[in-house]
Amino acid sequence: MSELRLVVFDVDGTLIDSEHNIIAAMTEAWAHMDLGVPEPADVRRIIGLSLVEACQVLLPWAPGNLHRAVAESYKQAFRALRLLPEREEPLFPGVREALDELEAAGWLLGLATGKSQRGVQSMLDSHDLHGRFINIQTADDNPGKPDPTMLRRASAETGIDLARMVMIGDTAYDMQMAKSAKVAGLGVSWGYHGLQELHDAGAVQVVDSFDTLTDIAAALIGDIPCA
The missing domain is CATH 1.10.150 (DNA polymerase; domain 1)
Structure with missing residues (x-):
């Protein structure tokens, strides 16, 4: 592996x-x-x-x-x-710091989104995030969520096992996609679906901030013991 x-x-x-x-x-x-x-x-x-x-x-x-x-x-x-x-679309608090910390801990970063490639590029431009994500899956090239194709393609394109991946999202669609792909699903509480929906859809855990994301992600794939 x-x-x-x-x-x-x-x-x-x-x-x-x-x-x-x-x-x-x-x-x-x-x-x-x-x-x-x-x-x-x-x-x-x-x-x-x-x-x-x-x-x-x-x-x-x-x-x-x-x-x-x-x-x-x-x-x-x-x-x-x-x-x-x-009409700016701000980053949620702690995003940039979380990306820095994940990369420092050796994680590679990807995106799986219902946005188009054009929409993703606009977001990357707006927040100076170009070069941060080694794999980007969009609705232009894949079936929409909760179909698991985005995560399976990310695995195939990067050579990283699905068991070594974590999907982070705010909707039941994200968690259903992760569950179908046999990827650990980590929900976030500040988005557009409720906590119970995230758990019901297969979220292994739901976080309230990005502060502990690196340790939680590692725990979800078994790299450190779960708290």
Whole structure:
């Protein structure tokens, strides 16, 4: 078994606080398509899914062509919002320090996200995170969460065993994906799904901050004893 270790992060709701932009863009997309106004709580629930799948969940009665049209309208609205200075998507507290500590402890870093490649690149640009993640899986090249393909591809592309990986995310979709891939799932409490949902979906543990992330990740793959 390889001694390399990989921690894979979700993006929205885990690394960055993007809820306000996602809700605003979806609201604008619905208005453009004369669909009324989506419930913010409903939009919050679909954060983490690939875009067309999210539209399917929000509009279960609509045909596929409408889902795709809403998704395209959302993309246009989101790109416009991102250019506004008041629409920044900040890193959650402790993210940069946690990445530094994980790398210092010998972990390799990856991303698995419902964002597009373009969206990920924008996030990396905004927060000067280029070069931090050796493997990036997006909705452009994979089935959406909770399908386990993103994690399996990350393992295949890096040569790191699934048993030496930890998935960190804020939604049940992240934890279901990890469980299906037989990867340890670590939930975070500051995102878009509740604690019980994370546990029910397969989270081995849920953390309230990034402070102890390095030790917990090591414990989840058996490198140090669990507390």
